[in-house]
Amino acid sequence: MALTESFMLPLGTNAPQFRLPNVVNDEIQELNQLKGVKGTLIIFMCNHCPYVIHLLDGILKTAEKLLDKKIKTIAISSNSVVTHPQDGPSEMKKLAISKKFNFPYLYDQTQEVAKSYKAECTPDFYLFDEKLILSYRGRYDQSRPGNQIKVTGDDLHNAVELMISDSKQVKTQYPSMGCNIKWHP
Numbered sequence: 001m002a003l004t005e006s007f008m009l010p011l012g013t014n015a016p017q018f019r020l021p022n023v024v025n026d027e028i029q030e031l032n033q034l035k036g037v038k039g040t041l042i043i044f045m046c047n048h049c050p051y052v053i054h055l056l057d058g059i060l061k062t063a064e065k066l067l068d069k070k071i072k073t074i075a076i077s078s079n080s081v082v083t084h085p086q087d088g089p090s091e092m093k094k095l096a097i098s099k100k101f102n103f104p105y106l107y108d109q110t111q112e113v114a115k116s117y118k119a120e121c122t123p124d125f126y127l128f129d130e131k132l133i134l135s136y137r138g139r140y141d142q143s144r145p146g147n148q149i150k151v152t153g154d155d156l157h158n159a160v161e162l163m164i165s166d167s168k169q170v171k172t173q174y175p176s177m178g179c180n181i182k183w184h185p
Contacts, residue, residue: 003177003178003179004120004121004177004178004179004180004181005120005121005175005176005177006119006120006121006124006125006137006138006139006175006176006177007118007119007120007175008137008138008173008175009117009118009126009134009137010134011134011135011136011137011169011173012133012134013133013134014132014133014134015031015040015042015126015128015132015133015134016113016116016117017030017031017032018030018031018076018106018108018113018116020076020106020107020108020113021089021106021107021109022104022105022106023089023090023092023093023096023105023106023107024093024096024097024101024104024105029104029106031074031132034072034074034104035072035128035132036066036070036071036072036130037070037130038069038070038071038129038130038164039066039069039070039071039072039127039128039129039130039135039160039163039164040071040072040073040074040127040128040132041062041063041066041071041072041073041074041125041126041127041128041156041160042073042074042075042076042117042125042126042128043059043073043074043075043076043123043124043125043126044075044076044077044078044114044117044119044121044122044123044124044126044181045059045075045076045077045122045123045124046077046078046079046084046087046122046179046182047077047086047087047091047092047095048084048086048087048179049122049123049178049179050145050179051121051122051123051144051145051177051178051179052122052123052178052179053145054143054144054145054151055123055140055143055151056099057151058140058141058151058152058153059073059123059140059153060099060100060101060102061153062140062153062156062157063101063102063103064102065157066160067102069160069164071160071164072103073102073103074103074104074106075101075103075104075105075106076105076106076107076108076113076114077092077105077106077107077108077122078108078111078113078114078119078181079122079181079182080111080182080183080184080185081109082184082185083182083185084182087182088107089107092105092107093105111181111183111184114181119181120180120181121176121177121178121179121180121181122178122179122181123140123176123178124137124176124178125137125138125139125140125156125176127156127159127160127163129163135159135162135163135169136156136159136160136162136163136169136173137173137176138155138159138173138174138175138176139155139156139174139175139176139177140153140155140156140176141153141154141155141156142154142155144177155173155174158170159173
């Protein structure tokens with residue numbers, strides 16, 4: 001695993017559109033049909049990454065809280081199944097069902113969606129407002145596997161509160177860190 005930071009797509013960027021299969025129900029779904037009334041959180045993640053595993057329970061709680069604020073969460077896995085079969089659709093479906101995801105888990109087989117978002121790592125967080133304009137990108141919080149800092153989601157939760165109150169985002173946004181996306185060989 002190569003520790004990788006997120007690219008930090010410029011704030012104000014319009015969310016690139018996509019149509020991807022949802023591994024749980026096998027439906028092709030589009031961003032415009034999945035977006036939230038007040039905002040949308042897109043997370044690039046995968047099954048095997050220790051950084052994702054470390055944050056996953058917190059992410060699930062955050063997604064639940066965001067629903068109350070009319071913000072929907074969408075998870076996307078873009079890892080190559082050639083090099084990482086544990087990140088393929090059947091394993092993604094098993095994880096989503098066993099952890100009771102309350103959001104779609106989409107598979108980006110061509111990796112074009114990850115490239116359009118300039119996603120670099122798992123997890124990589126993108127918070128868009130109701131118009132699908134990027135309001136926040138970066139880390140969930142300061143917690144990492146082994147650093148003994150409690151998982152809180154403080155960075156992301158603060159960004160959500162600022163976005164829904166139409167306040168200016170904090171200037172310093174820290175990149176997310178995790179495993180690099182496993183690009184096709």
